[in-house]
Amino acid sequence: MYRYDEFDQTFVQERVAEFRDQVARRLSGELTEDQFKPLRLMNGVYLQLHAYMLRIAIPYGTLSSRQLRLLASIARDHDKGYGHFTTRQNLQFNWIALREVPDILDKLASVEMHAIQTSGNCIRNVTADHFAGAAADEVADPRPYAEILRQWSSLHPEFTFLPRKFKLAVTGAAHDRAAIQTHDIGLQVKRDETGALGFAVFVGGGQGRTPMVAKQIRDFLPEEDLLAYCEAVLRVYNLEGRRDNKYKARIKILVHETGEQAFAQAVEAEFAALKGKTLTLPADEVDRIGAYFASPAFASLPGRSDVLDRAVANDPDFARFASRNLHPHKATGYGIVTVSLKPVGTPPGDATAAQMDAVADIAAHYSFDEIRVSHEQNLVLPHVRLDDVPAVFAALRNAGLATPNAGLVTDIISCPGLDYCALATARSIPIAERLTERFADLDRQHDIGDLKIKISGCINACGHHHVGHIGILGLERRGEEFYQITLGGSGDEICTIGEIVGRGFSSGEIVDAVETVIDTYLGLRTSPQENFLAAYRRVGEAPFREALYAAAG
Amino acid sequence: MALYRNGTFVTDAWSFPPDNAPLPAAGAVALTKARFLAERDALRDRTAPVGVVLVAGDTLDGLVDDLPNLALVAIRFPKYSDGRPYSLARLLRDRHGFAGEVRATGDVLRDQVALMLRAGFDALEVTHPGTIAALRQNNIVAVRHHYQPASAEASETRPGPRPWRRVSAALS
Ligand code: HEM
Numbered sequence: 225m226y227r228y229d230e231f232d233q234t235f236v237q238e239r240v241a242e243f244r245d246q247v248a249r250r251l252s253g254e255l256t257e258d259q260f261k262p263l264r265l266m267n268g269v270y271l272q273l274h275a276y277m278l279r280i281a282i283p284y285g286t287l288s289s290r291q292l293r294l295l296a297s298i299a300r301d302h303d304k305g306y307g308h309f310t311t312r313q314n315l316q317f318n319w320i321a322l323r324e325v326p327d328i329l330d331k332l333a334s335v336e337m338h339a340i341q342t343s344g345n346c347i348r349n350v351t352a353d354h355f356a357g358a359a360a361d362e363v364a365d366p367r368p369y370a371e372i373l374r375q376w377s378s379l380h381p382e383f384t385f386l387p388r389k390f391k392l393a394v395t396g397a398a399h400d401r402a403a404i405q406t407h408d409i410g411l412q413v414k415r416d417e418t419g420a421l422g423f424a425v426f427v428g429g430g431q432g433r434t435p436m437v438a439k440q441i442r443d444f445l446p447e448e449d450l451l452a453y454c455e456a457v458l459r460v461y462n463l464e465g466r467r468d469n470k471y472k473a474r475i476k477i478l479v480h481e482t483g484e485q486a487f488a489q490a491v492e493a494e495f496a497a498l499k500g501k502t503l504t505l506p507a508d509e510v511d512r513i514g515a516y517f518a519s520p521a522f523a524s525l526p527g528r529s530d531v532l533d534r535a536v537a538n539d540p541d542f543a544r545f546a547s548r549n550l551h552p553h554k555a556t557g558y559g560i561v562t563v564s565l566k567p568v569g570t571p572p573g574d575a576t577a578a579q580m581d582a583v584a585d586i587a588a589h590y591s592f593d594e595i596r597v598s599h600e601q602n603l604v605l606p607h608v609r610l611d612d613v614p615a616v617f618a619a620l621r622n623a624g625l626a627t628p629n630a631g632l633v634t635d636i637i638s639c640p641g642l643d644y645c646a647l648a649t650a651r652s653i654p655i656a657e658r659l660t661e662r663f664a665d666l667d668r669q670h671d672i673g674d675l676k677i678k679i680s681g682c683i684n685a686c687g688h689h690h691v692g693h694i695g696i697l698g699l700e701r702r703g704e705e706f707y708q709i710t711l712g713g714s715g716d717e718i719c720t721i722g723e724i725v726g727r728g729f730s731s732g733e734i735v736d737a738v739e740t741v742i743d744t745y746l747g748l749r750t751s752p753q754e755n756f757l758a759a760y761r762r763v764g765e766a767p768f769r770e771a772l773y774a775a776a777g
Numbered sequence: 778m779a780l781y782r783n784g785t786f787v788t789d790a791w792s793f794p795p796d797n798a799p800l801p802a803a804g805a806v807a808l809t810k811a812r813f814l815a816e817r818d819a820l821r822d823r824t825a826p827v828g829v830v831l832v833a834g835d836t837l838d839g840l841v842d843d844l845p846n847l848a849l850v851a852i853r854f855p856k857y858s859d860g861r862p863y864s865l866a867r868l869l870r871d872r873h874g875f876a877g878e879v880r881a882t883g884d885v886l887r888d889q890v891a892l893m894l895r896a897g898f899d900a901l902e903v904t905h906p907g908t909i910a911a912l913r914q915n916n917i918v919a920v921r922h923h924y925q926p927a928s929a930e931a932s933e934t935r936p937g938p939r940p941w942r943r944v945s946a947a948l949s
Pocket residue numbers: 270272309310311312316388391406429430431432433474638639640644645646647684685686687688
């Protein structure tokens with residue numbers, strides 16, 4: 225993991241002091257709420273329906289147990305005993321008092337954390353594959369690059385007041401678990417024919433009211449040019465991006481209106497002028513950052529584990545857990561364990577302070593002290609010995625964290641919606657809760673197989689509904705909430721925006737409607753191996769539309 | 778209004794005649810980009826310094842060849858959350874080696890002063906009373922450790938080991 229040195233530590237402490245000064249000016253009335261708003265947003269402080277919210281950055285989703293324990297203590301001391309893990313690998317506290325924020329930030333700084341640029345029209349927390357450094361299919365660990373980008377983008381003097389927010393994501397594997405094509409800049413680490421490392425560069429993806437899949441503007445960018453190229457993209461965007469209409473201000477609109485080619489040319493021209501100067505990354509500096517992310521000392525182990533096999537044979541609950549929540553690891557004898565934050569009937573992504581402490585303990589014992597936050601709002605134990613998986617399962621179960629539903633119908637992504645969010649047009653968490661109740665039966669879930677349901681409480685699409693296999697968008701009409709269904713979306717390497725199937729459903733109807741979609745899938749799949757998305761891509765929306773609307777006429 | 782340059786408040790020797798007003802016979806004048814381009818040839822005969830005023834949204838197109846003859850480029854922030862002037866200032870300094878004064882005007886506030894100085898502005902035209910007071914009292918709390926080279930290379934140090942780190946002196 226990356227560790228702060230004196231410079232990094234001074235940086236965050238100076239930032240806390242700066243923000244403390246700003247909060248003091250707000251509390252004294254020197255700053256009005258209007259003047260304060262952009263300043264607080266730069267540091268992750270939102271004003272929600274009921275209270276201030278603080279969003280804390282978890283760079284590329286990597287945490288140590290010490291950091292997670294500190295987050296638990298903040299949940300206990302400054303919030304109502306829980307926190308909410310978000311789709312951008314951040315953590316949000318929903319019940320924070322403004323005057324306590326500077327002290328919370330001091331505590332965060334003590335464990336090398338901060339809330340810098342978790343909101344505002346600046347470069348946001350850089351996200352990465354949550355299996356980075358552990359996945360069996362990875363070309364290279366994306367986190368050193370994500371860390372280099374985090375540093376470069378932190379309080380960048382030129383890019384702090386962009387037309388709109390700007391999100392970067394990095395993946396190190398061809399199978400994209402970081403949804404890079406839905407980001408403003410998506411980077412895929414790859415090798416060229418000589419074996420040198422570099423990136424495929426995607427620009428202009430985004431969700432919100434105008435969802436767009438990013439365009440690839442570079443097939444191979446050499447590693448050393450990472451920062452110069454990103455600076456070129458950001459400069460073109462900062463100068464040319466629209467500022468007349470905030471709904472058209474994202475880079476996706478600029479790419480769309482300029483045209484992919486003309487945009488790429490503008491970036492290349494800017495890059496040509498920046499290349500080979502102060503932003504060039506020396507290989508030894510990349511290595512120096514890379515060393516922080518070196519693999520832990522894995523033991524040499526056999527590929528099969530008798531302990532695991534026996535537990536699978538003897539304990540059906542464990543077998544179910546292992547079939548969904550255990551993933552292949554690059555080191556033989558190890559696995560990656562998903563800790564589901566989606567038990568039946570609770571808000572997706574919520575974790576109590578006690579649960580955070582429990583995961584921290586388990587990680588310290590069994591996963592080289594490392595925890596990851598996934599953009600699917602789960603936690604991940606990246607390096608667990610296969611022999612230890614049964615013990616990890618037991619410990620997770622004690623903490624109410626062993627739901628065996630990773631990637632299944634109840635592993636739902638949902639934004640906070642009308643329960644918290646001032647922009648919401650409908651509730652989303654209660655829909656997620658009712659869906660998990662409807663599909664609570666585990667045999668049924670496992671029979672249905674891979675399925676991503678994603679729910680947003682308004683068109684801003686924080687819940688990624690556009691890229692849900694089944695997407696649900698909460699809207700409002702004449703004081704009534706209603707829900708629109710999209711089908712066939714996907715955020716992975718075959719990135720697709722879901723299609724609207726037809727008129728929306730009332731809050732009372734929506735769970736039945738989703739069940740109808742799923743039953744339709746079960747009826748038409750060629751075999752249990754053909755998952756929902758594959759089946760949808762084969763047959764299209766017609767059978768689903770028919771099933772949903774035929775009865776109504 | 779007060780002009781803050783290189784760490785202190787100074788009197789402003791520049792005049793900013795409106796587009797339709799005749800130019801004063803003597804003294805430093807700064808003109809809008811459109812007027813400067815239209816009267817460029819006549820302006821060559823002036824002995825006093827000439828400058829250009831840009832607003833966010835203007836580009837440097839058409840001006841680049843004249844930069845060596847300009848003593849001032851003022852860039853206006855229509856509101857502080859409009860970040861385009863930062864890129865313009867950086868292009869002036871880094872791309873075109875502009876050595877004259879780069880002045881921030883418009884919505885110049887204390888919370889952005891440090892960013893402006895790093896982006897290559899060396900003069901700030903300030904109207905906001907709180908900001909004037911904070912600059913006078915040397916009471917601006919800002920981050921001085923930076924993770925990226927910008928356009929204040931001459932006044933920043935480079936602590937090892939990473940080549941992109943910079944430290945600026947305290948504001949004063
Ligand atoms: C409750 C306070 C929140 C507010 C006021 C808010 C506001 C917004 C707005 C206005 C957009 C649209 C931006 C655009 O299209 O330009 C947006 C997009 C987004 N938000 Fe939120 N959001 C909130 C919470 C969250 C949470 C909790 C998450 C994570 C679970 C989240 C993740 C995202 C993501 C991933 C996008 C996606 C689309 C994109 O950037 O293209 N937001 N948010």
